[in-house]
Amino acid sequence: MKKILISSTLALASASAYASLLSPFKDEAGETKWQYVANFSSSVLILTLLIVSAFLFFANRRAARSNRELTDIKATLEDRVARRTASLEETTAQLSSREAYIKSIVDSMPLMLIGLNKDMEITQWNHVAETVTGRPFDTIVGMNLWEAYPTITLSAAQIEKVMEDKKTTTIKHSQRGQYYFDITLYALNEQEETGIVILVDDITKQMKAENQLVERNKMSAMGELASAMAHDISVPLQSISNAVDIIGQQLITADDSQKQAITPVLAKAKHSGEQATAIVGNLLEFSSSHQDNKQAANMADILDYSIALAGRLYSQPNGLRFSEIALHRNYADNVPQIPCFASEMQQVFLRLLRHAFYALCERAAGTGFVPVINVEVGNFYDSVWIKIQHNGAGLEPEEQQDVFEPFFSNTSDKPACAVEQRLSYSHFIVTDHHKGQIAVTSSTDVGTTFHIQLPLN
Template sequence: MISFLLYKIEIRIEMKRGSRVMTKGWLGFGSLLYLYSAAASANLLNYFKEEDGSTKWQYVANFSSSILIITLSLVLIKLFISQRRLERVNRQLEQVRDGLEQRVRERTATLNGYNELLQETNSLLEGEIEQHRQTTTRLQSSEAYLYCIIESMPLVLIGLNRHNTISHWNRLAELASGVEREQALRHNLWEIYPAIPLSTTQLEAVLQRGKPETIKHCQRGHYYYDIMLFPLRQSEEEGVVILIDDVTQRKLSENRLIQRDKMASMGELASAMAHEMEVPLKEIVAAVKSATESLEGSGSHFEQTRQRLIEARERGEQAFTIMRNLLDFAREYGDNRHHIQMTALIDHTLELAASLIDEKSGVRFSDIETIRHYAVQLPTYPCYHSEMQYLFLTLFRHALCAIARVRREAFVPTLTVEVAFHYDALWLKIQHNGVGMSSDEQNTIFEPFYLDGESKLQDHSWQRLSLAYFIITEHHRGQIAVTSDINIGTTFHIELPLNSYHTH
């Protein structure tokens, strides 16, 4: 029995910590004990009986004390083993605790390092965020500033990409085209602004050359534009920037200054020429007059000579008249306007033209029948007297040249001058029945004329009236137009607003 108990102890010592292994050990020990007790119970009971059947209490006591001692020994051994196991477990737990504490300390140190690194990273990130915020603010400010500059530019600014799609469209572009910025962006330029004086070929040429180009676009007397094209090749996408500068006022001012300088120079030149011509003309006229008087009463042979001298004297007197007119032109020209009666100025100019203007073909202005239609009670007009007189002389000379070209029989040269007052303006119409102008001549009549080598011996100045056009449109803020027919004649229509003196 003791051996079985020892076997049980060894089994329990070697048992695993799992409950299933321990349960199997106890079941095996119980089964063995039951089999042994069943087989030995009869012998064991006989051992404690006397032959007469009485109980051997001494044996019972010894056996019980042995059993008790063995049980106590087993309990002590159990307690000792449990103590040893507990100490080993405690040591293992202490080792585990020390390991855990070390790992906790290491993890804590690592976490502290990570926390410090995270704080540094957060600080750097906050700094980056602040710099990004400042950069964003500066970029927004710069973008707003550039937008204000673009919108405030006194130029039409249009930005195009490589496919001629609009990327920029400022305020003046809206005013020029009548299309708002939101409607123009991301659309083709010629779909939005078909009237722009540019072609795709010009834009392609600028992109290929990679150099800015300036294009002049104008309609004489109405508008002048400088169109500047700038290629964009350094950006992510190629494109062109179009700047349209309305230089109409500047050009007109420059033209006015140039023409006024020309007029002033003409006045100085006229004065110098008149003074230079005065002395020899006086001597020529006096000599011709004396020779004419000495030939009076002579024979027929001298009559032809006398007629030639009379004609020479008339030409000399005509030269005197031209000289006096040049002096008047030089003396009266200035920066101040004078109120004049327009009909009186026209009458005086007609008289002057009759003595000054003639044609090489022999036709004189005095041979033209003059018809005048003047409205009554016409107001005075503030103008530059010498310029206006030059204007009428130029138109009368043009009429004489056109009349001299007529080859019709029974032709009566006629010049009609009409003056009326309507809508706060004087309306003048000067009409002649000479050879009219073609459509091309009407389109170029107010353009400057330049002589070439072949035509320098011919007088073509009457075919151009650019200075007359300038005097009317620029110095007097009026309008002049022409209508003509080859077989009927030509009519010049002039409008002179009375308020031009205040708006000049």
């Protein structure tokens, strides 16, 4: 019932509102003049259309102006983008060109260049590094230095110290007569990618050329010194020899007791004179026989000549003479000749025979000892091997370490091997001048053996 009442009430309210809306368009009789309603509605509609048209006109103008502004902005942006793109392309081309130029410089360097970051990982690796190690850059980039190049003679501590101090450091590494390297390390200011650069310069050829020049000067000086010494020694030696001859002539008229007393003295003096004459002859031969170029020679012939010369040079007063030592030769057949400096190899053999002689003299003080020297010459593959062995007093381990080292008189320590027994010059001739090897094996009970290996070429 309530719903019906409410519906009725709303209907009445709507009817009254509609009636009030149409009231201006009614005549005196209360009839609606629809012509007026239509005219009013048309006017309102026309005004609305005019307002909307005006709004759309001005909106269109604003839109056109905005479009023009957007077009201008778009053109400006496109121009800026084009210019920026062109500039970026030019910059990229310049960077690529500079990078290629720098890479060309790095790869063209005649020394090895290695770049490392702070973790010691490889960031640079030039063409020389690839050639030396046989490893291309793309296979080792980012790898630890010692994994990529395990034979490099640097430690992590050395690299870390250069990074910390930021001071350029050059480390010289060499193996006498074989190779010489200058390793330069310097840290970069910017360490984001590369923390340190390592330059490895192989100066082997340069050092060998310099050493050869120094050695040639030394040999010339030694030859001049030997010649001068031989001349100075020969003058008083000739005087002594003449005096001995005069005494010998006067001894003919002497009685038997005088002859028995003087004859042994004269024999020793004569032998010493002959020994001194042989020394002088050896010095003169050494000073005049050195040549700039090696000549092919047979090691057995040089060794035989050295043995014969040692027989005239080495003897002890009232003691053992080299010529009295039992010497056994064992020469292989068809041993090829090798290029060498014959006079230098002769000096090497003489020094080794001298060393053997005095070791035998030291042991000959005992009774029942028979001194023996064994010499061997043979060839094995691409080398000639020479052995000189004796049963004299052997070398202690400390003496074996020092026997090929130069003697320095300013050392405060007592040397293990006496200076007169050193063989540093023989070692120098074999290893530096002839690119061979020399070694010693010794026992205090058995004796000593010197081993020499010389290449055929």
